[in-house]
Amino acid sequence: MxxxxxxxxxxxxxxxxxxxxxxxxxxxxxKGRGFIFAGSEIYGGLANxxxxxxxxxxxxxxxxxxxxxxxxxxxRNSYELDADILMHPRxxxxxGHVASFSDPxxxxxxxxxxxxxxxxxxxxxxxxxxxxxxxEEMFEYIESHKIPCPKCGKSNYTGIxxxxxxxxxxxxxxxxxxxxxxxxxxxxxxxxxxxxxxQRTMRAKLPFSIGQIGKAFRNEITPGNFTFRTIxxxxxxxxxxxxxxxxxxxxxxxxxxxxxxxxxxxxxxxHLRYHxxxxxxxxxxxxxxxxxxxxxxxxxxxGTHNRTDFDxxxxxxxxxxxxxxxxxxxxxxxxxxxxxxxxxxxxxxxALICEAYDEEVIDxxxxxxxxxxxxxxxxxxxxxxxxxxSKKLGENAMKxxxxxxxxxxxxxxxxxxxxxxxxxxxEIGTPFCITYDFDSETDNCVTxxxxxxxxxxxxxxxxxxxxxAQRVALT
Numbered sequence: 217m218x219x220x221x222x223x224x225x226x227x228x229x230x231x232x233x234x235x236x237x238x239x240x241x242x243x244x245x246x247k248g249r250g251f252i253f254a255g256s257e258i259y260g261g262l263a264n265x266x267x268x269x270x271x272x273x274x275x276x277x278x279x280x281x282x283x284x285x286x287x288x289x290x291x292r293n294s295y296e297l298d299a300d301i302l303m304h305p306r307x308x309x310x311x312g313h314v315a316s317f318s319d320p321x322x323x324x325x326x327x328x329x330x331x332x333x334x335x336x337x338x339x340x341x342x343x344x345x346x347x348x349x350x351x352e353e354m355f356e357y358i359e360s361h362k363i364p365c366p367k368c369g370k371s372n373y374t375g376i377x378x379x380x381x382x383x384x385x386x387x388x389x390x391x392x393x394x395x396x397x398x399x400x401x402x403x404x405x406x407x408x409x410x411x412x413x414x415q416r417t418m419r420a421k422l423p424f425s426i427g428q429i430g431k432a433f434r435n436e437i438t439p440g441n442f443t444f445r446t447i448x449x450x451x452x453x454x455x456x457x458x459x460x461x462x463x464x465x466x467x468x469x470x471x472x473x474x475x476x477x478x479x480x481x482x483x484x485x486x487h488l489r490y491h492x493x494x495x496x497x498x499x500x501x502x503x504x505x506x507x508x509x510x511x512x513x514x515x516x517x518x519g520t521h522n523r524t525d526f527d528x529x530x531x532x533x534x535x536x537x538x539x540x541x542x543x544x545x546x547x548x549x550x551x552x553x554x555x556x557x558x559x560x561x562x563x564x565x566x567a568l569i570c571e572a573y574d575e576e577v578i579d580x581x582x583x584x585x586x587x588x589x590x591x592x593x594x595x596x597x598x599x600x601x602x603x604x605x606s607k608k609l610g611e612n613a614m615k616x617x618x619x620x621x622x623x624x625x626x627x628x629x630x631x632x633x634x635x636x637x638x639x640x641x642x643e644i645g646t647p648f649c650i651t652y653d654f655d656s657e658t659d660n661c662v663t664x665x666x667x668x669x670x671x672x673x674x675x676x677x678x679x680x681x682x683x684x685a686q687r688v689a690l691t
Contacts (some may be wrong), residue, residue, distance in 0.1 A: 238511055254266065421458060421544065450561035463522055487571060510570055517559070518560070597625065650663055664680065
């Protein structure tokens, strides 16, 4: 690349604060531009199910690619797994999901609306931290503060009861207790039951990690906030197996590792915060969430937990198989500790859309406002759009598209004025627009427009590929 073309600067800061944005506008953009559609829409939809359209599917994949590069490819002793969704039912008995994986539910006696008690409290006071409360304490808090029902405004509730979140189905031709299996409510158990398989086949030494991207299912009674809480979702799980005594350092390390990952994807530091759990699960030594400031408030997008040796010990007990690590230096056998760091893929995608959304006033007098998604180029669904100035130039412009498509996701657009086409690409977050004009026929150059600055530079067609490649890399 010629040295006359300087690299783009840092991503432009949004004109809008996240609290100024509205979910209505973000949902409308997602539906209108092909990011996310309502599930089963032609049949009236199915509550809290969502289909990712062409741009949304690609955005999800760019996030997966970034996560896989950062957590698997660039890390030593990190291995990827793809475990089945359906597992032996004893897995979920060992994990504790059959006995205690539940939500605290209560009903409004006036309008019969069902609510999660913890959500009612968090909606009333985001700093209340119901995760640290027992069922009795949550009900007392709701009663004493007279928290109103979001639907009818009354404060008259039933007591709190537990509702198991696992989807139950049956294996085989008979539907009885012996054939019960479950759709997995999390991915982690697949990594735990394959610990010995991965350790043996990869000759892995502690500490080592197993990562997995996959679907999970939870029978949420009160899902909502678009794709933030759904009954079907994807997780990017990362489990690090280690020796007791090294766990505290690794826990702190992965908390910061996750925060840095989100910052590198384009989320501003002030829109992220840690939430350390006050009430821990009986097996946990420490737990912390990374929360993002959505337009509707703070919401969890990552959870990091020191799970001690609980999980492998339980699977050892329930399976009857030894799940131990043999230290090659000391010949000591022990059950490893686990540091878990789980990333909600759908929540991460939603966070990135919310963070990137901006309304930029171009001309106040003419009420000219540019809607733009300031995605980091590495995660932008479309890296570049090829725009012939005239349809007469389409044949040669399409050749540029076809050549760049070998390396990047690109789009070809010849409909409407060049200004309208720029705006369409801004709205879906395309970092570069490449205009092929009549001069291009003779000088073999194109004009490249950068999304955030709207600055344009003329360059040789032969330089475009390297120009884009340098700017879409996640460093």
